[in-house]
Amino acid sequence: MKKLALCLTLALSLLWSANAWAATYIASPKPRVVVLDPGHGGPNRPGASKKGYLEKDINLKVSLMVRDMLAEKAPHITVYMTRSKDVELAADRTLDNRMRPKLANDKGADLFVSIHANDGSTTSSGFEAIVLNLDEKTQSHTKKMSPSLNAHKDYELFEDFKKDAAQYLDAISRLMSNDPMNRMFGRSVGEQVTKRGYRFSGVLDATKVYTVLYPLECPGIILEMGYMSNDKDLAYLTSEKGQKDMAAAISDGIISYFESVTLMEEYAENDTGTEDNFTEDDTLRYYVYDSSGEGYTIQLMSSNKELDIYHGSFKEFRGLAMLVMGTGTFKYKYCYGCYPTAAAAQSELAWARRSFKDAIVTRYKAGKIVSM
Ligand SMILES: [Zn+2]
Numbered sequence: 001m002k003k004l005a006l007c008l009t010l011a012l013s014l015l016w017s018a019n020a021w022a023a024t025y026i027a028s029p030k031p032r033v034v035v036l037d038p039g040h041g042g043p044n045r046p047g048a049s050k051k052g053y054l055e056k057d058i059n060l061k062v063s064l065m066v067r068d069m070l071a072e073k074a075p076h077i078t079v080y081m082t083r084s085k086d087v088e089l090a091a092d093r094t095l096d097n098r099m100r101p102k103l104a105n106d107k108g109a110d111l112f113v114s115i116h117a118n119d120g121s122t123t124s125s126g127f128e129a130i131v132l133n134l135d136e137k138t139q140s141h142t143k144k145m146s147p148s149l150n151a152h153k154d155y156e157l158f159e160d161f162k163k164d165a166a167q168y169l170d171a172i173s174r175l176m177s178n179d180p181m182n183r184m185f186g187r188s189v190g191e192q193v194t195k196r197g198y199r200f201s202g203v204l205d206a207t208k209v210y211t212v213l214y215p216l217e218c219p220g221i222i223l224e225m226g227y228m229s230n231d232k233d234l235a236y237l238t239s240e241k242g243q244k245d246m247a248a249a250i251s252d253g254i255i256s257y258f259e260s261v262t263l264m265e266e267y268a269e270n271d272t273g274t275e276d277n278f279t280e281d282d283t284l285r286y287y288v289y290d291s292s293g294e295g296y297t298i299q300l301m302s303s304n305k306e307l308d309i310y311h312g313s314f315k316e317f318r319g320l321a322m323l324v325m326g327t328g329t330f331k332y333k334y335c336y337g338c339y340p341t342a343a344a345a346q347s348e349l350a351w352a353r354r355s356f357k358d359a360i361v362t363r364y365k366a367g368k369i370v371s372m
Contacts (some may be wrong), residue, residue, distance in 0.1 A: 035104040063115045
């Protein structure tokens, strides 16, 4: 559990600064394994279908480009494909979906990326990164499925632990530790998408338990590249430039995600329990979720009552916001990050305002908001 907590803390700390770290990162890259999953496939599963274009074809084309770009730019990343042709993985639809994460589990993958194009209204548009959320639906599904999941060996040490309880606990803790990584990866791709001038709508919680993400042992998400129901998105996704852009954004997102992961791992290895090994420059970028000291934070919203930080109203900051007490009627201030300087907090404000347009930088001391 300690390892999990450490992993979460590290993931949270690095969540927003992946690029800044990656820019200064110089080391030989570690070997990684990625499973790319071009959604749908075969005669019975075309996915969305618009103006004669089939989603399965777009998904496959872009996925193959991602594979080739990774082979060229990042040979340390081994890529497996759930399909590299227009085929289905199983006649049964549920089984077909389950085969996809299963490949990632069987290969001991570090990351699973399911590539899709969306269908919706004609006005919906943009790239979305969909993550499995940790709500009741996912939890009860996990409970139902847990007898068939692999339980971690550690639990066998506890003799009075029932096997199904161990499997459930194991599956839940895996979901929890993957969650910040999923979001970090989603954001990493999102930054690359934005860089190429295409709309990124954010990292979104799945509204149901997607079989294609379940049960997945490594981090993994669904990328919806755009809306086939939207004429502009469709034209882009079916153009050579659009497909190249998408593939470059996804492959660069994968590369920069792994750079951040490597940093986190190296930090965990070198962690002496103090922050002595940080240079001043690192400190500027590194922030922990502990408002007991003194510094600056980004106030996302305030409320007149205490809120559950895992509630959907926290949007992208679900589970990431922390409560810092202020004064007045709306004394419950929900904040993100602890920064040593106002400038450091300011540099992340634009990100926060994507979800909370009224977010501001504020100062805290000993767990309380103090005036700037
Ligand atoms: Zn799809």
